[in-house]
Amino acid sequence: MASLMSKPRDAHTIPVSFTVNGKLYELEVEPHELLLDVIRDRLGLTGAKRSCDVQVCGACTLLLDGRPVSSCTLPAFEARGKEVQTIEGLAHNGKLHPLQDAFIEHGGFQCGFCTPGMILTAKVMLEENPEPSEEQIKHFMHGNICRCTGYKKIIASILAASKKMRPPAPAKRKS
Amino acid sequence: MRFEREIEILNSKEHVWRFLWDVDRFIACVPGCKEAGTVEAGKHYTATMTEKVGPFRVEFPMRIDVLESRELSHIKALATGSDSKVGSRMKVELEVRLAGNGNKTTLSLATSVDILGKLATLGHSIIKRKADQVMDEFARALKQKLEGSA
Amino acid sequence: MLRRFRLEEPETIPQASELLARYGDAARIYAGGTELLLVMKEGLAHYERLVNVKKIPRLSEVKQDGETISIGALATHRQLSVSPALRQHFPAFVEMEAHVANVRVREVGTLGGNLCFAEPHADPGTLLLVLGAKLIAAKGTGQREIPIEKFFVDAYESCLEPDELLTEIRVPLRPARSGVAYLKFGYLERPSVGVALSLALNGKGNSLGDVRLAVGCVGPTARRIEEAESLLKGKTIDEAPQRVAEAGAVAARASQAISDLHGSQDYKEHIVGVLLKRAFQRAVEQCK
Numbered sequence: 001m002a003s004l005m006s007k008p009r010d011a012h013t014i015p016v017s018f019t020v021n022g023k024l025y026e027l028e029v030e031p032h033e034l035l036l037d038v039i040r041d042r043l044g045l046t047g048a049k050r051s052c053d054v055q056v057c058g059a060c061t062l063l064l065d066g067r068p069v070s071s072c073t074l075p076a077f078e079a080r081g082k083e084v085q086t087i088e089g090l091a092h093n094g095k096l097h098p099l100q101d102a103f104i105e106h107g108g109f110q111c112g113f114c115t116p117g118m119i120l121t122a123k124v125m126l127e128e129n130p131e132p133s134e135e136q137i138k139h140f141m142h143g144n145i146c147r148c149t150g151y152k153k154i155i156a157s158i159l160a161a162s163k164k165m166r167p168p169a170p171a172k173r174k175s
Numbered sequence: 176m177r178f179e180r181e182i183e184i185l186n187s188k189e190h191v192w193r194f195l196w197d198v199d200r201f202i203a204c205v206p207g208c209k210e211a212g213t214v215e216a217g218k219h220y221t222a223t224m225t226e227k228v229g230p231f232r233v234e235f236p237m238r239i240d241v242l243e244s245r246e247l248s249h250i251k252a253l254a255t256g257s258d259s260k261v262g263s264r265m266k267v268e269l270e271v272r273l274a275g276n277g278n279k280t281t282l283s284l285a286t287s288v289d290i291l292g293k294l295a296t297l298g299h300s301i302i303k304r305k306a307d308q309v310m311d312e313f314a315r316a317l318k319q320k321l322e323g324s325a
Numbered sequence: 326m327l328r329r330f331r332l333e334e335p336e337t338i339p340q341a342s343e344l345l346a347r348y349g350d351a352a353r354i355y356a357g358g359t360e361l362l363l364v365m366k367e368g369l370a371h372y373e374r375l376v377n378v379k380k381i382p383r384l385s386e387v388k389q390d391g392e393t394i395s396i397g398a399l400a401t402h403r404q405l406s407v408s409p410a411l412r413q414h415f416p417a418f419v420e421m422e423a424h425v426a427n428v429r430v431r432e433v434g435t436l437g438g439n440l441c442f443a444e445p446h447a448d449p450g451t452l453l454l455v456l457g458a459k460l461i462a463a464k465g466t467g468q469r470e471i472p473i474e475k476f477f478v479d480a481y482e483s484c485l486e487p488d489e490l491l492t493e494i495r496v497p498l499r500p501a502r503s504g505v506a507y508l509k510f511g512y513l514e515r516p517s518v519g520v521a522l523s524l525a526l527n528g529k530g531n532s533l534g535d536v537r538l539a540v541g542c543v544g545p546t547a548r549r550i551e552e553a554e555s556l557l558k559g560k561t562i563d564e565a566p567q568r569v570a571e572a573g574a575v576a577a578r579a580s581q582a583i584s585d586l587h588g589s590q591d592y593k594e595h596i597v598g599v600l601l602k603r604a605f606q607r608a609v610e611q612c613k
Contacts, residue, residue, distance in 0.1 A: 011329075012331050012332070012403055014332065029331075030329065031330055031331065031332035031375070032327040032328065032329050034327060041356055042539070053366065053367075054363055055359065055363070055427075055429060055430060056427065056514045058427070058429065060600050061429060067403075067432045068428055068429050068432060069429050069432055070359075070429040070430070070433075073358065073359065073363060073366070074358070074433065075327075075358070075362075076333070119456075121428065124428075139424075140428055141428075142427055142429020143426070143428050144427075149424055151347070189435055213366025228480060228481060229443070229479065229482040230353075230370050230481060230482075231364065231369045231370050231481065232370075233369070249501060257495065260368040260393070261367060261368045261369055262367075293367055293368075293369075294369075296586075297367065297369070299585040299587075300445070300583055300585035300586070301445075301480055301545075301584040303479075303584075303585055304545065304583060307583075
C-alpha cells in the first residue's frame, strides 16, 4: 500500500483538499497514490473494492463531482477541489437510498462485492435518465461486472428503484 | 504460437553445424538477443531476450537447455525465462534440422513460442507479429552469416 | 501499484513542450491516463515524470469553425458523446464515442489521449480515418497539421515528435447527401474488429462520388483500404451494392489480420466483410 511504503526524503507531495460524502479532507498525497488506496487505507472507507485493477469491472467505482470513475486507475490528486461520493455516503440520516432498498428487496446482490459500484453507477444513470429501458440500463451498466447474480436481479432492482424515485404523476383533475 | 521457416544455405552441412554451436555468433542472429553465455558446452546456455514495441520494453533472462542433438542432423532446445517486472514467462521450443549435400544445406526451423502471464493477455497479437518478425530476421541473418563466410 | 513519479503541471503548450524536450524518454504526457496508467501499473512502461496537460486552458472545447468542427484533444469521450455540435453534424461519431470502453473510461479518457496512445484495439481512429480528419500537433515554436492517414505509424506509435502535443482534431463538415457508419465487434474488453465507411453522392446524386473505408483493431493500426474504396467509387447507387461483398473481401485481406485471442484470422476477415455490408446499408440509407 502506497501510504505504508517508506517515502524517500525528497518525496514530492501535493496538498489536496476534497470532500468525501460531504466531509472536507485536507491531505498530502504523492502523485502516484491512487484514489482507491487513499479512500480505503487513509480514510477507512472500504466500500469501494480493488478487483480487476484495470478499470474494467467497476468494483472500485467512486463518484467524482457526481460522475463515475475507476478509482483504481485515478491518481488521488485528481480529486483536488472536487466532491467524492462513496457508497458509505448514500444513506441519509440512517435512511437508505431507494437504490439500496431496491437491491435488498429484489435480491440484487449475493456476495456484495460488486454492489457498491453497481449502486453508485445506477444512481448516476437514473439521474441522467429517470425512466430507463432495460437496454439503456444494460448499456450504462456495461462496465460493472457481477460474478454471482447473472444480472437479472440487478436490473430488476434498478428498474424498481427508478419507479420509486420518479416524481409522482400529477393527480388527475376531476372534470 | 508456431513458426516454421526453411532456409537454403549455400554452404556445407559441417559448416552450418559448427556455426549453430558457436553460441555468440548464433545468438547474434536473433534480433533482441544479447549476453550469450555457456554454462555447460553442448548442454546449458544463457541469454537475454529483449523486445521493444512502441514505448514498451521487456527483458527476459533465458536459460537454454539442449534436449537432443544428433551430429549434422538436428538439435532440439528449450529456452525459458521470466520477466518479473511484467509478471510474464516465456517458453521457446526450437527444433533445427539439417539436410543437404555438398555445398547446399537446407536448414529447417520450427519454433514454438509460449508467453504466459500479463503480456499474453495484454498483447497477444503484438507478440505474435513480433515473433513472426523475429523469425524472419533470424532466418535472414543466419543465411547471411553462413553464406558470407567460407 | 504505480511506481513513484514526479508530476509536472505546465499551464501553456510551450511549457509542456519544453518539459518533454528536456526530459525525453523519461517523461510522457498525462491526460486521462486511462491507457497510460494501466501500462504503468502493469510494469510495461515507467516514466519518471508525467506531464499533466489538463491545466492548459481551452484544449477540450468542441466548436464549429466555418466548415470544420474543431475538437479539443482533451475532450473526454463522455463530452463528445453528448456534444450538441457533434450530434448535429456527426451522429455516427457521437454513437461511437458513447460506446467507447465503459462509462468510467468515457468519463476520464480523452480523444487525444486515445489517438496518441495508438492502441490498435480502439474505436475513434478508425472512424476519423473516413472523415478526413486533420490533427494539429503543437510545440513551443509553433504547430503543424497532420492528416489522420499519416498519424498512426505502428501499434502504440504515432507520428508525433517527442516534444509535440496533440491539441486539436479538425473534422470537415459532411456534404449534403452523404452517409457515415461505424460498426464494431468484440467480446473481450476491447473491440476485436472495427469498420468505418463514409459515402457521398456525386453532384447529380446518382453515383458514389467519395468513398472512404477503414478497418481498425485487426492490424497493428487502423488503416484506410484504398483498394476496396476504388471498387465502390463511381458506381451508381444500384450497382454499388453488388460490389460490396468483393470490397469486403478485399478489405479483409488487406487488414493484416492474424489469429490471436481476439479470433482466428479467417474469423476476423469474415467479420470485416459482414460489418462492411451492414455499414454500407446504413451509410447509403443516410445518403437518401
